[in-house]
Amino acid sequence: MSLTALLDVPAPAKINLFLHIIGRRDDGYHLLQSVFALIDWADTLHFERRSDGRLQRHDLGPALPADDLCLRAARALQQASGCSAGADISIDKQVPWGAGLGGGSSDAASTLLALNRLWGLHWPRERLAALAVTLGADVPFFIGGHNAFVEGIGERLTPIELPESTYVVVKPAASIATSKIFSSPLLRRSTKPSIVMDFLAHNAKRNEADAATQNGSATCTTGYGYNDLQAAAEAECPEVTQVARWLETRYGNSRMSGSGSAVFARIDMQQPPKATAQQDDHPAAWAARTCRSLSRHPLVDWVS
Ligand SMILES: C[C@](O)(CO)[C@H](O)COP(=O)(O)OP(=O)(O)OC[C@H]1O[C@@H](n2ccc(N)nc2=O)[C@H](O)[C@@H]1O
Numbered sequence: 001m002s003l004t005a006l007l008d009v010p011a012p013a014k015i016n017l018f019l020h021i022i023g024r025r026d027d028g029y030h031l032l033q034s035v036f037a038l039i040d041w042a043d044t045l046h047f048e049r050r051s052d053g054r055l056q057r058h059d060l061g062p063a064l065p066a067d068d069l070c071l072r073a074a075r076a077l078q079q080a081s082g083c084s085a086g087a088d089i090s091i092d093k094q095v096p097w098g099a100g101l102g103g104g105s106s107d108a109a110s111t112l113l114a115l116n117r118l119w120g121l122h123w124p125r126e127r128l129a130a131l132a133v134t135l136g137a138d139v140p141f142f143i144g145g146h147n148a149f150v151e152g153i154g155e156r157l158t159p160i161e162l163p164e165s166t167y168v169v170v171k172p173a174a175s176i177a178t179s180k181i182f183s184s185p186l187l188r189r190s191t192k193p194s195i196v197m198d199f200l201a202h203n204a205k206r207n208e209a210d211a212a213t214q215n216g217s218a219t220c221t222t223g224y225g226y227n228d229l230q231a232a233a234e235a236e237c238p239e240v241t242q243v244a245r246w247l248e249t250r251y252g253n254s255r256m257s258g259s260g261s262a263v264f265a266r267i268d269m270q271q272p273p274k275a276t277a278q279q280d281d282h283p284a285a286w287a288a289r290t291c292r293s294l295s296r297h298p299l300v301d302w303v304s
C-alpha cells in the first residue's frame, strides 16, 4: 500500500472564554475549569515523509526554539509507535507565542495528527490524546477537535456547541511564560467548581437575548465567569492592562486568554465599536486581529 508522502495542515489557536482554578494536584499542576474556543488564527505546517528516520524542522517565519513542540511531538510519536520513518517539517508561524493562544500546543497536536496519517499508524484519538498530555496541558484539546468545557489540568474534555462569534484578539509586545503566572502569589486558586450546565444555560440566555433584539444587537459584555490568571498576569505585565483598556473603550468588554499576554473582546458585527478610532490605532508592536470562531478543528475527521 502506498502512503501519502506530503501533507499541509493548519494549526488553529484557541481562546479561553473563562478560566477558573479550582484546586491543585500534588505535583503542583493546577486543576482548571475553562471553555476553550477554536479561532481562525492559525499556523500552517508542511510535512514530507523521510525514509531515513530523521526529523528535521525548517522555519518559514520567525525562528522557533531548537527543541520546539513540533519536534518534541514528532519524536514522542516516533518513539511510542516504533516507526522507522522520519519527516521534514516546515512551519509557517502566524500565531504569536507566549500569548495564551495555545499556538505551540496546537502545532504539537497538528504534528501528531499529520504524522499519524503520513506514517500510516492509524492510532485512534484516545491514544493520541494520552500522548498529547505528556507534551503540554493544552495539547489534548486540539486533538479532541471540538470546542470544549475543559477540566483536570486540561485533559478532561466535554465537547460543546458555541454560538458563532467574532473576536478582536490583541497580543501586546510582551510575552508571558505560563509557569511564571501559575507560580504567582497573586493567583486566585479556589474558585468554586461549576458544571458545564451553568455555562450552557448562560449561553442559551445570551442566544435568546440576541434573537429577541432587532438586528441582533444585544452584546454579551462580561461573559461567563473570570480568568483567574488575569490579575497575576497584569501585575507581571502592565501591557496586559493597557490592551484590556484599549479593547474595553472600543468594544465594551475584554478578557485575557489563558496565561496571557493576549486579550480578546467579543464584538457584535451589527453594532459599530463604541469609539470611532481606527483599529490600527494602537502601538505598532501589538498584533491585533479580528478572528471568527471555528465550530470544529479542521482536522477533526482525521482520527476516530
Ligand atoms: C493556562 C492554559 O493556557 C489554559 O489554556 C494552559 O493550562 C497552559 O497549558 P500549557 O501551555 O500546555 O502548559 P504546560 O506546558 O503543560 O505547563 C506549563 C507550566 O504551567 C503550569 N501549569 C500548567 C497547566 C496547569 N493546568 N497547571 C499548571 O500549574 C506548570 O507550572 C507547568 O510547568
Ligand SMILES: Nc1ncnc2c1ncn2[C@@H]1O[C@H](COP(=O)(O)OP(=O)(O)OP(=O)(O)O)[C@@H](O)[C@H]1O
Pocket: 064, 065, 067, 068, 069, 070, 096, 097, 098, 099, 100, 101, 102, 103, 104, 105, 106, 107, 108, 138, 176, 178, 258, 259, 260
Ligand atoms: N511550535 C511552537 N510554537 C510556539 N511556541 C513554542 C513552540 N515550541 C515551543 N514553544 C515554546 O513554548 C512556549 C509556549 O508556547 P505557546 O504558543 O503554546 O504558549 P502560549 O501562547 O502561552 O499558549 P498556552 O499557554 O495557552 O499554551 C513559547 O514561549 C515557546 O518558547
